[in-house]
Amino acid sequence: MLALNFATPEKKLGHVPPHRHGVEDPQFMREMSVLLGPAITQGNRIEVLNDGDEIFPAMLDAIGAAQRTITFETYIYWSGRIGREFSQALAERARHGVQVKVTIDWGGSLKMDPRLVEEMEQAGVEVHRYRPLAWYNLHRINNRTHRKLLVIDGRVGFTGGVGVADQWLGHAQDPAHWRDTHYRIEGPVVAQVQTAFNDNWIKSTGRVLDGEAFYPQLDPVGESPAQLFLASPAGGSESMHLMYLLAIAAATRRIDLAAAYFVPDALITEALLAARSRGVEVRVLLPGPHIDSASVRLASRASWGPLLEAGIQISEYQPTMLHTKLLIVDGLLVSVGSTNFDIRSFRLNDEASLNVYDPALAERMTTLFEADLAQATPYSLQRWRARPLREKLFETLILPIRSQL
Numbered sequence: 001m002l003a004l005n006f007a008t009p010e011k012k013l014g015h016v017p018p019h020r021h022g023v024e025d026p027q028f029m030r031e032m033s034v035l036l037g038p039a040i041t042q043g044n045r046i047e048v049l050n051d052g053d054e055i056f057p058a059m060l061d062a063i064g065a066a067q068r069t070i071t072f073e074t075y076i077y078w079s080g081r082i083g084r085e086f087s088q089a090l091a092e093r094a095r096h097g098v099q100v101k102v103t104i105d106w107g108g109s110l111k112m113d114p115r116l117v118e119e120m121e122q123a124g125v126e127v128h129r130y131r132p133l134a135w136y137n138l139h140r141i142n143n144r145t146h147r148k149l150l151v152i153d154g155r156v157g158f159t160g161g162v163g164v165a166d167q168w169l170g171h172a173q174d175p176a177h178w179r180d181t182h183y184r185i186e187g188p189v190v191a192q193v194q195t196a197f198n199d200n201w202i203k204s205t206g207r208v209l210d211g212e213a214f215y216p217q218l219d220p221v222g223e224s225p226a227q228l229f230l231a232s233p234a235g236g237s238e239s240m241h242l243m244y245l246l247a248i249a250a251a252t253r254r255i256d257l258a259a260a261y262f263v264p265d266a267l268i269t270e271a272l273l274a275a276r277s278r279g280v281e282v283r284v285l286l287p288g289p290h291i292d293s294a295s296v297r298l299a300s301r302a303s304w305g306p307l308l309e310a311g312i313q314i315s316e317y318q319p320t321m322l323h324t325k326l327l328i329v330d331g332l333l334v335s336v337g338s339t340n341f342d343i344r345s346f347r348l349n350d351e352a353s354l355n356v357y358d359p360a361l362a363e364r365m366t367t368l369f370e371a372d373l374a375q376a377t378p379y380s381l382q383r384w385r386a387r388p389l390r391e392k393l394f395e396t397l398i399l400p401i402r403s404q405l
Helices: 026-036 051-065 081-095 114-123 135-140 190-205 239-250 266-277 294-301 304-309 343-348 359-373 381-385 389-404
Strands: 041-050 069-074 099-105 126-130 149-152 156-160 181-186 224-231 254-259 281-287 313-317 325-329 333-337 351-357 376-378
Touching (some): 026 224, 026 239, 041 051, 041 351, 051 081, 051 181, 081 099, 081 114, 099 190, 114 126, 126 190, 149 190, 156 333, 181 190, 190 224, 224 333, 239 266, 239 333, 239 343, 239 351, 254 359, 266 281, 281 359, 294 389, 304 313, 325 359, 333 359
Parallel strands (some): 069 099, 281 313
Antiparallel strands (some): 041 181, 041 224, 069 149, 149 156, 224 351, 254 325, 325 333
16 A cells, blocks of 8 residues: 555656747747647736735735635645634625635645634535545545635635745744745636536536635736646656746756645656757745754755756745745747646645746746745755765665655
8 A cells, every 4th residue: 555655647748849940930829729738828917925924915805805615725724823814804704604614735734733624514515625634535545635726706816835834924924924925816827726626516516616705707907818727646657747848948048946845756857958958047946954854955965966067056035934836938839837846746746836827927926936046055066075974874765665756
C-alpha cells in the first residue's frame, strides 16, 4: 500500500519538448489551449494581492458580499485568528441563505480545531475533508489537494499560494509572517476556477454544482487572456509537468521563477539548462534560512550544481519564508497559483495554476519579483562546491524520498 502511494500509474514524460516557437507566437497559445487545455479566455481582470494585509481583507470582503453561492477549497486550514475569521464569515453568509460549499484537505487541516467545522456546519455550511484517513482511501492517501480556490457568486475568483493560517498574516515583516501573493480574478476565466472547485467536490460528494447560481453569464471586464490549468493524478499527473516544460521550452529572453519548494526532476533541470544554452537569462528565487522544511532545502540544493555551472542565477530570500509560486516567461506569460516546482506538485497533488498572457501583468510581476530579489542573497557555484560533507551526506540520504517532499 505504501508503494502504491509513492507512485503514479501512467508512464512518465520521457523527453524535454524542443524549442519550436516563443510565447508570443500564436502557436504557443494554441498548444497551451488545445494540447493541454482548458481554453484561453479573453477579457479578464487580474488584481495582484501581496501578503496577508492585502489578501485576507480582500477575500473576507468578497465572502461578506456574497449573495447566492460561495465555493472554497484549500490545503492549509489551521486554528488561530484568521481561521476563526474565515469560519465566522462563511457561517454568517450561510445563515443568510447563501449556499456555502467548502473542501478542506484532510492532511492540511490536521491542526484545525474541530469546533471551527462544527460552527460552520451548524450555520448550514457544507464542509468536506478531501481524502480523509479511511480504509477506502488508503491507496490515495498520498494524493492531497494543494489547490487554493475561492469563488463568490460564480463571478469573482481568488487563487494563489495562501492558506488559512496565522503565518500568512501581516506584510512579511518578520520570520513569523510569510511572504506570499494571491490574485483576485474577474471575467470569463472565473468559470474555470469554479470548475476546478467542482472537480474535487464531485470526488468528495458525488454531486455536481451546476446552474446559474454557480455558473452565471460572464462578460469581458478586462484585457487579460487567461486560463486556469489543473492537474491531478486522476486527470493525468504529468499534465502540469508538461505545461511548465512547454513554457520553459518557449523562452527566448528571460525566465523568472519564484518557488517555495524547488526540487526539480531531471526533465525540468534539462529544460532550464537548454533554455540557458539558447542565451535565455534564468533567475530563480527560493526561500532562505527561514524555509519551513529543512529536508526540502537539502533536496533542492543537491540539484543546483549543473544549474549554477550553466550561469543560472539562484538567490535565497532572507527576511522570512518565501511561499510564492511564480513563473514569468519573456515578459508575457505569467503562471501563478498553488503549484510548486517539485515532483509532488507535478505528479501527486491536485494543483491549479492561473496562466495569464498579458505584458502589463508580466511587468507588474517582474517588478514584484525584483523587489523580492533585492532582499535575497545570491548563491554562488563556489559556495555550492564548498558545502560541508555533512550536508552532502544528508542530501544523499534524502534523495530516495525527494518525490515525497
